[in-house]
Structure formats: structure tokens, C-alpha cells
Amino acid sequence: MASQDDRDVDPKTAAAVAAAEAAGPASGENVRIDSWIWAVRLVKTRSVGATACRGGHVRVNGERVKPAHSVRVGDEVRLRHEGRERIVVVKRLIRKRVGAPIAVQCYVDNSPPPPPREAVAPIGIRDRGTGRPTKRDRRELERLRDLGGPGGSGGGQESRPKGR
Numbered sequence: 001m002a003s004q005d006d007r008d009v010d011p012k013t014a015a016a017v018a019a020a021e022a023a024g025p026a027s028g029e030n031v032r033i034d035s036w037i038w039a040v041r042l043v044k045t046r047s048v049g050a051t052a053c054r055g056g057h058v059r060v061n062g063e064r065v066k067p068a069h070s071v072r073v074g075d076e077v078r079l080r081h082e083g084r085e086r087i088v089v090v091k092r093l094i095r096k097r098v099g100a101p102i103a104v105q106c107y108v109d110n111s112p113p114p115p116p117r118e119a120v121a122p123i124g125i126r127d128r129g130t131g132r133p134t135k136r137d138r139r140e141l142e143r144l145r146d147l148g149g150p151g152g153s154g155g156g157q158e159s160r161p162k163g164r
Contacts, residue, residue, distance in 0.1 A: 030070035031093045033060060033077070039094045040103040042079055042086055052081060077107075086111045 034049035037058065043049040050067040052058050057080040058065055071090055079086045088107040126133065133141065
């Protein structure tokens with residue numbers, strides 16, 4: 001008898017889940033942590049995952065691990081990558097990389113929300129093709145940089161008379 005979850009899933013997703021199950025290890029086999037974080041799309045390549053493990057950026061159940069560490073269902077994996085910490089709990093072991101909708105089903109994401117992106121363009125970046133900045137443009141850039149700096153004013157240049 002089919003469960004409620006089986007009836008709600010469309011055929012494409014069901015086929016992808018079946019492929020993910022086939023990509024999983026056989027009974028008694030284990031999956032390397034660098035391979036698993038690559039397969040569930042937490043890192044872009046397996047070598048990046050291995051480098052993160054060697055650099056101490058991957059922790060399993062609070063302990064730093066080597067790339068060949070075996071991961072099990074229920075383990076908590078913490079990954080510091082691209083200025084953000086991801087905290088996931090392993091739900092399913094897979095060995096091969098699968099699509100993003102299926103990869104999300106392989107872990108529970110307990111990560112804090114990502115920091116908001118800056119809506120303002122960075123100071124000092126000019127549009128491509130605008131040419132060399134004029135003297136007026138340079139002064140405006142320096143003024144903007146000084147306003148954003150720790151002192152707030154730019155070295156007393158505002159007190160100079162403008163007549164000359």
C-alpha cells in the first residue's frame with residue numbers, strides 16, 4: 001500500500017529519488033565525509049571538500065575530521081565555507097552527486113540564515129568604459145571614502161579656502 005508521501009510526489013521526483021537511492025552505499029558500506037558533502041551540494045567539488053576537511057573547516061559531531069572519515073545517518077556536520085557556517089544533520093547517505101531537490105532531502109539544515117547582502121554598490125568601483133576619473137571625480141571619491149572611514153573627516157582639507 002502506498003503512503004501519503006508517495007502519492008504527492010510527481011513522477012520525475014520519484015525517479016530522481018530512486019536514482020539517489022541507487023547512488024547510496026550498499027548495506028555495510030560507508031561514505032567518506034568529503035564525498036558526502038560534495039554529493040549533497042554543500043561544496044562545489046570533492047577536492048574542495050577534502051581541502052576543507054584538511055583545513056579544519058569540517059566537524060562531525062563536534063570533532064575535526066579528515067577527508068576519509070566515515071559519515072553515518074544522524075551525524076551533525078558543521079562546514080565553514082565561503083564566510084558562512086552550515087550546520088546539517090545527515091538523513092540519508094549518498095555517494096554520487098544528485099540534483100538539488102533530491103540533495104536537500106538527504107539532510108536537515110539547521111544553519112543560521114545567511115547575512116543580508118549589501119544593497120549599496122561598493123565605494124570606488126566605477127562603471128566599465130567610463131574612462132579615467134576627472135579631478136572632480138577623484139575628489140568626490142576621496143570625500144566618500146573619508147565619510148566611511150573611522151575619522152569621519154579628511155585631514156582638514158575642507159578648511160582650505162576655495163578662492164585659489
